[in-house]
Amino acid sequence: MKQTAIILLHCPDRQGIITDITKFITDNRGNIVYLDQYVDTIEGRLFMRIEWDLDDFLIPREKIKEYVKTMFGERYEMDFNVFFSDVKPRMALFVSKMNHCIYDILARYKTGEWNVEIPCIISNHEDLRYVAEQFNIPYYVWSINKDHSNKEEVERAEMELMQKENISFIVLARYMQIISDDMIKAYPHHIINIHHSFLPAFIGARPYDQAYERGVKIIGATSHYVTAELDAGPIIEQDVVRITHKDTPESLKIKGRDLEKIVLSRAVTKHIERKILTYKNKTVIFS
């Protein structure tokens, strides 16, 4: 595996940006291995992902971010980030009692399907400790009181752990707890949730029961970044499955589990591959 650098950027669309950036990379002997860009003509905004081989690149990797900022950042009012393929993102996995998402994620992790580290699993229940043990990953339990009186304290402990573990993003794998604003602010657009409905339908609790009540003919699952407003963050991925009048709330839950785990894992894949940009509560997903 070659070492590569990745720039994810967006900025007001102006002539010459793509030319300038590709020229900057090739002039410095970087071999571009991925280039995709998208111009949102309604917002007048350019979104871009570029990745290049660092082997012969003349600029030292620790200087790249500074160079990009100096040469393009301010000039183009650019919002950008630089990543390196050999720096694995570090995921904290939050779970509760259901095991389908955690199994799907850990199976991929174990296989090496993802370029990621998962140093810790965090839960408010002991229920899934056995899964963590199967995969030899530390499992931490902080129980949240029914009256939420210790929630602040629990989140503080979780955030300390995550800081210690140098966590770069959080995956809520059917965690079933609302995340406080403090934690959301600490990981802006870096907390991925799976909601078990086709958002914005059936926001909040018990979406399968809501779907059953409404008599829909299709159910869905939605993976999104967590923001302060419940189930209203930027959508990363959705998928659906057809149901019939024969389905019960129970059978919807079973059918939904397969949707949830696949939709969540697709979203996590895109995040790990640094192929998501967010802007104005929406996502641009590079292929």
Add this chain to the structure above:
Amino acid sequence: MKQTAIILLHCPDRQGIITDITKFITDNRGNIVYLDQYVDTIEGRLFMRIEWDLDDFLIPREKIKEYVKTMFGERYEMDFNVFFSDVKPRMALFVSKMNHCIYDILARYKTGEWNVEIPCIISNHEDLRYVAEQFNIPYYVWSINKDHSNKEEVERAEMELMQKENISFIVLARYMQIISDDMIKAYPHHIINIHHSFLPAFIGARPYDQAYERGVKIIGATSHYVTAELDAGPIIEQDVVRITHKDTPESLKIKGRDLEKIVLSRAVTKHIERKILTYKNKTVIFS
């Protein structure tokens, strides 16, 4: 084409109903050509569709309904209807300015794909008269004032026409007007609407703009029976199509049109085939 009779029924689930009804038909020399039933175990309710050949049937067709009522109706607290395959349902088609649904419907009509009559097309605009003329179907325009001051009067005229034309059900092919309670009561669960979203997401006006704003990754269309509450009637059929961040409100409208016409036509097909039962604001759809 053989003449057949169809019973659509639902009632509290009790042992022996299916046996009783099939025995009644076969004892009277009816050859059953279709039998499907579904027991909703949560509601404790049986839903059934049975169709049989009238050729050698001993009971005169005009007496069948009475016999069913006498023999089973009260005993089983049965909600039922009898239809005959040679009595074509008569559809009133309501349109406004967009032509994709009307074309899809009239093409099927012209081909003879549906066992239906369409004696009239009703609109509040002249825009689609040319389509009606292409297919030689009378086109009636009653313009509704912006302040809706003449709405009651217009609906009265429309209902007179429909009575005269012996209309049995109404299809709103992107009609874009809210139907008043009077008309809904006159055609209970016999007005089929197409809503251009995946209900219950994006109820009301401009769903594609709402979908664009929310940044969903999939859009849908929903066909449902019209009830007093807006976009909240029993859902007959839904379908979806995947979109991306590259889609604009305009491209959503174009992609949505194909969804809308197909979803509406599937719902109309099921209605014409007498394969829909409604109960507690949901539908049972026989295959």
Add this chain to the structure above:
Amino acid sequence: MKQTAIILLHCPDRQGIITDITKFITDNRGNIVYLDQYVDTIEGRLFMRIEWDLDDFLIPREKIKEYVKTMFGERYEMDFNVFFSDVKPRMALFVSKMNHCIYDILARYKTGEWNVEIPCIISNHEDLRYVAEQFNIPYYVWSINKDHSNKEEVERAEMELMQKENISFIVLARYMQIISDDMIKAYPHHIINIHHSFLPAFIGARPYDQAYERGVKIIGATSHYVTAELDAGPIIEQDVVRITHKDTPESLKIKGRDLEKIVLSRAVTKHIERKILTYKNKTVIFS
């Protein structure tokens, strides 16, 4: 969980069968909890699944099969089977080197999603022993020579083990070996395979490479019962996912893995629930 009995049957369609069987059960104080039937009018054949509560049933369970045979079997030329909900089917899981299907299956098994026992995992490679160990399931390896010279011997050993373990059906979770006729005959329509294409397209080896070469816009996966002819047995379940010109053989393999595991698990679910009938190389799948 109540104890229930299930009859799966098919026979030439004649009036009275459903009545006779439901009467037989209710007359003997069986409470029917599931009844679904389908008449294939082209084949003139009735397919039926009926399940009832054994609590107050008058006929001893060990006599049920004999009674059904005597009363209906010959009279209606019926092909039937009787199952009991408390007799768990016993699955032998065959794997090779890829872990996505085995993880998906064992996660469901561990959760108790399926009414099944998995007493052994069989492979021709050591690669997935770690997965079996994670889930504490015996893992047996019989290596097949490249020239297949010991294949007969290996299959004999496998069949001995399966006999000892009282295996009732086999799941090939990307096993990648052709099963010999002897084993197929020993488990007729009881070996479930997952083929990584939308059959009958891309039969045989390397279907993702074939799909890439052909330039299809959608790929699929197919779960089917194994018969003597390669990839030609009765199809249980299929699903697809959209791809684009940007996909490589490698990305097809990754996208395909999620399809494969879900499609295989759906098929296994239906088999375990005794909801599949096969007839003339096709399946009837009850819902």
Add this chain to the structure above:
Amino acid sequence: MKQTAIILLHCPDRQGIITDITKFITDNRGNIVYLDQYVDTIEGRLFMRIEWDLDDFLIPREKIKEYVKTMFGERYEMDFNVFFSDVKPRMALFVSKMNHCIYDILARYKTGEWNVEIPCIISNHEDLRYVAEQFNIPYYVWSINKDHSNKEEVERAEMELMQKENISFIVLARYMQIISDDMIKAYPHHIINIHHSFLPAFIGARPYDQAYERGVKIIGATSHYVTAELDAGPIIEQDVVRITHKDTPESLKIKGRDLEKIVLSRAVTKHIERKILTYKNKTVIFS
């Protein structure tokens, strides 16, 4: 509507091509309104679509092709074409007896959904003349003998008409006749066919009957460019719909019709928008 020029090109991938072409356009005061490119890293080939406003463009439109050829064509071994938004492609529509595709196409045409002219409809049967008359489009019938003895003569007449009408591409809307090599050579990758199966499954005649026989759980439709080998040309678009054991060959045909018309129209849309490039019997489809 502004006048724009479009270049569709592919060539061996080399650094600087995108920069060179965008610079050429912007240096000559062309305002780029669309730019999408894709590098096939397996083939080492760049595919690109660029569109710009002609309003202030300094190079006269009749010279653009020559300039592109001189400046880039040979240097980059480029395969390219230049189109102008105000030059509408002219479609010849070939039909036989089924009307669902022709209605779908003419409805879009009438609505102005497509930037296209349809000066003639060609058939080997009189059956659909009434549709052509509904839309006021000349309908030509050349009957092909059962022994195909006059096929060459018929195709010659058709090609004369198409030459006279300045036809740029052909749409076979369930035409049901094999096109001869001469006509294929005259319109290379400019004849769009709809095949009523999920290719490469069920090539040739009666695919719905084949699908029924095989017992598949999903059927599809495929739109592709016609090449000398039957049903083997570059695939433009495919879609599928789920079926069950309850479907008959007849119901598959009905379900398939909706698939066919939508899949064909999507392919025609992409062709008209000049968003398809073909290379090595595959398509690159720009969004």
